[in-house]
Amino acid sequence: MRLNIVCIPGDGIGPEIVAEAKKVLDKAAFVYGHEMNYKDVLMGGASIDAYGVPLTEETIAAAKAADAVLMGSIGGDTTTSPWYKLAPNLRPEAGLLGIRKALNLFANLRPAVLYEELSDACPLKKEISDAGFDMMIMRELTGGLYFGERYTTEEGGIRKAVDTLSYNEEEIRRIAIKGFDIAMKRRKKVTSVDKANVLDSSRLWRKVVDEVSADYPDVTLEHMLVDNCAMQLVKDPAQFDVILTENMFGDILSDEASMVTGSIGMLASASLNDSKFGLYEPSHGSAPDIAGKGIANPIATVLSAAMMLRYSFDLDKEADAIENAVKNVLKKGYRTIDIMTEGCRQVGCKEMGDLLADEIK
Ligand code: IPM
Ligand code: MG
Numbered sequence: 061m062r063l064n065i066v067c068i069p070g071d072g073i074g075p076e077i078v079a080e081a082k083k084v085l086d087k088a089a090f091v092y093g094h095e096m097n098y099k100d101v102l103m104g105g106a107s108i109d110a111y112g113v114p115l116t117e118e119t120i121a122a123a124k125a126a127d128a129v130l131m132g133s134i135g136g137d138t139t140t141s142p143w144y145k146l147a148p149n150l151r152p153e154a155g156l157l158g159i160r161k162a163l164n165l166f167a168n169l170r171p172a173v174l175y176e177e178l179s180d181a182c183p184l185k186k187e188i189s190d191a192g193f194d195m196m197i198m199r200e201l202t203g204g205l206y207f208g209e210r211y212t213t214e215e216g217g218i219r220k221a222v223d224t225l226s227y228n229e230e231e232i233r234r235i236a237i238k239g240f241d242i243a244m245k246r247r248k249k250v251t252s253v254d255k256a257n258v259l260d261s262s263r264l265w266r267k268v269v270d271e272v273s274a275d276y277p278d279v280t281l282e283h284m285l286v287d288n289c290a291m292q293l294v295k296d297p298a299q300f301d302v303i304l305t306e307n308m309f310g311d312i313l314s315d316e317a318s319m320v321t322g323s324i325g326m327l328a329s330a331s332l333n334d335s336k337f338g339l340y341e342p343s344h345g346s347a348p349d350i351a352g353k354g355i356a357n358p359i360a361t362v363l364s365a366a367m368m369l370r371y372s373f374d375l376d377k378e379a380d381a382i383e384n385a386v387k388n389v390l391k392k393g394y395r396t397i398d399i400m401t402e403g404c405r406q407v408g409c410k411e412m413g414d415l416l417a418d419e420i421k
Contacts, residue, residue, distance in 0.1 A: 062095045063373060066126035068119070071105040071152060072346025073356035073409075074132025080358035080413030081130060081365045084385070087417035088369070088378045099126065103159065104134025104152035104346075105143045114155030120162045128372040129163075129339040130365060133346035141348070161202050163339065165331035166231070167238045168199040168310065169367070170343055172317035172327060174297075177390040180401050181322025184294060193297040196246065197317055198239040199310025201331055203231045204261070206307050227261045227306065229268050234334065236272040239304035240279050249280045249301035253289045253309055265306060286313070293317055318343055325357030325398045328364040336372050340364040354408040357396035359386055362416055385419035 067082070069075035082098060089096045101119045108114050114134075123129045135152040138144045143152050159165075173194045174182055182189040208224030236252075243250045252269045254262035266283055273281040284292070286309045292299065293316050305313065318324045327343040342360030350356055363386060370379035394415055395404040407415065 061373065062097060064097045064127045066123050066129045067098050067100045068103045068129060068131040069100060070103060070132040070134040070346060071136055072133055072348045072351040074134065074346055076354065076356050076409050077342065077358040077361040078130065078132040080409055081361040083413045084362045084382060084416045084420070085365050087420045088381055091420055092378050103155045105136050105141070107155060108143055108150065108152065113150060114152050115158040120159065123159065123163060128337065128368050130368060131339055131341035132361060133342065133344065135346045137348045157206060159339065160331060161207065163337065164202065164333040165339055166200060166202040167235055167332045168201040169242070169330045169332070170197040170199060170314040170327065172197060172321050174321050175326070175387065175390060178322045178399055181399055182320060184320055188296070191298040193300065195297065195300040195303060195317065196242060197303045197310060197314045198235065198242065199314060200231065200235045200306045203227050204307035225259065225261050227264060229264065232265050232268040233272055236269045236304060239302050240272060240276040243279045243302040244276065247301040248278055251300055251303050252281065252283050253286050253303055253305035253313065254283065255286050257285060269304065289313060290316060294320060314343060323357065323399045325360055325396065327360050328367050330364065330367040330371050332371060338368065338372050340368040354410060355397050356409045357398050358409050358413050362386065381420050385416045388419050389415045
């Protein structure tokens with residue numbers, strides 16, 4: 061199979077981790093007889109430096125013409141980088157939001173898994189981490205507060221800012237269907253998370269999710285309020301299979317879920333449209349403080365590449381091979397600094413990429 065992939069290395073540690081993901085993809089392609097065809101494009105701060113804007117029409121066109129997009133990370137230090145002196149719609153993050161919208165990537169999948177080998181890094185009590193967990197956060201990605209009307213004004217000398225949280229039933233239905241479809245391939249449980257005790261958008265969310273669930277009699281559906289969910293994630297994460305939620309709640313809960321796995325450096329993500337097209341990126345940011353030092357953990361990007369093979373190309377065997385390589389390298393005791401524990405061998409970003417590629421045979 062020929063895979064046409066647009067890569068957005070981005071800013072900070074982005075270029076380092078994308079290079080290692082390509083290395084691992086190339087090895088999988090070699091072993092399983094595929095041809096990788098990469099095209100690198102700019103977005104975020106790198107695009108601002110080159111073109112004055114965080115996202116160009118050329119980058120959008122290149123992404124649309126590809127089979128899938130593999131991204132590193134974008135953005136810089138928000139207090140020191142000159143990018144954050146620009147108007148909000150010209151900052152690096154605007155590029156990411158813009159490409160999500162332009163490519164209609166409404167479904168964001170963020171798996172949070174506690175690896176047995178890393179259970180010591182889990183900050184929860186031992187009896188909780190011993191139970192393990194494996195959940196998929198399904199975050200709506202192109203609606204809600206992120207894309208509603210917003211403005212800042214002044215009324216009678218008082219400064220005022222407004223953000224709008226709005227969802228229509230079609231936006232809710234399509235992400236709910238994806239959530240239930242994914243639950244069918246997992247442990248068949250959906251926890252839909254909302255704030256239906258306060259918000260109208262959440263009350264509609266709940267109704268539409270109930271309607272969709274009628275088509276999935278094998279899937280158990282429960283509704284949970286977002287504040288309770290934040291608590292349950294640290295109290296009993298093993299209860300979750302698929303967490304289905306709107307954009308802002310998903311942003312917050314996925315960071316929380318990633319932290320209980322021990323390191324945000326391990327978490328992959330996929331953002332999908334209604335076909336097989338997707339943008340794949342680690343859940344973590346650009347870590348400008350460690351950029352260029354060769355110590356970043358490339359595993360989240362490598363696992364995002366595995367998700368790409370699985371969801372955009374139906375290459376399950378190849379995706380399994382990459383995921384198993386990660387487990388094996390961890391089992392052998394190799395760690396980047398962020399997941400380092402006593403008795404393990406610390407390696408840098410490149411060396412981790414080499415070890416992972418070597419493990420695919
Ligand atoms: C994420 C990030 C983005 C978001 C930022 C960088 C705009 O936090 O992908 O979770 O809030 O969606
Ligand atoms: Mg976030």
